[in-house]
Amino acid sequence: MGQHGPYDGQGEEHLPGSRGEHVLQSLFATRERALRFYDRQVVDHLTPEMQEFVARQEMAFIGTSDAEGNCDTSFRAGPPGFVRVLEPAKLIYPEFRGNGVLASMGNILENPHISMLFIDFYDDLVGLHVNGSATITTAYDAARRHGLADEDRTAPGRRADRWVVVEVEEAYIHCSKHIPRLVRQDRRSGAAQGRRPAGEDYFGVARMRAPGKEPEGAGRSAE
Template structure:
């Protein structure tokens, strides 16, 4: 049975009564372009999270990773993200065809601050761009081009609280299921853990690019 909640927040006024209003400095830190500070952060970013939603509002968040600097800044309002080999579900890409609005969170290992961006996306396959994104001599299949509408840096508090980059603060992994076991249970497979793990290992070895 789902839990029942009797004291929910349903209006902006209720929310602000609890949280208060942001300071003018916080509000004014949001910019509408990719400036020199954002460019510098993106150039060192090897990992980001991409948020999308379909036409019915179903939301998805997809991780993207490559060597640092894999996101191409094309001009002060445009960036491009390579689409590498994956599972072919194409959740984010299909969502963007229905609703182009996206959100991005750029992360640098060891860096507590993050960079957030929002804008509209389109899927392209122009060869001049894909060539620039080649890794190990292999071009991405597609690229997501984002027209940036807002960018701002996010403070370090959540990363500090989580000990995200501090190994001595990491939890042990006892009780965390393997991906192979989760796939077997979720997809109701008759394969053994060893068989599924072998398939994963092969994909990791042969299908990174």
């Protein structure tokens, strides 16, 4: 969906979502269902129930795109509360040291639109979409403005290099249909069960690009 605020009962220009979804709603005769959803479920802030939901989540999927619209979806995780609600229409999450690519923050630098998807796989089997506008701030500024320490309280032993502040423009439910129920398990138990370790070259890209290694499919004609 787009980021145009909650449905207020006026014309199509006031509806949440994109023109494309409105066209398809008419084409596939789902307009009435969509209007009910906009009216009953889409808000421009986090309700108290949404705030409580975010406060107990341990993961979030982050969607960003660059200035040309090229998209990237990433994953963030931490202890419950690693994403914090500052105000009903503002939240913040930490960016820890990773592979150095900085894809999500690089996109935000070009295009502030951001989408976040929180899913409770363990208890209530429900999700929450949060769309808005993001800005990047330093650990110092996050501590000064929002009283956030750069380590320990967010993820013990991990230092937040930067924080991302999200101004909420749209929030709505992701229903429980088809969300699988997962079971929490100690990360160390995977090796004991003979599972292949998920190391840096799990997908074999580095091996494929090793000196003297001919990539699979090289020299083959297209089928």
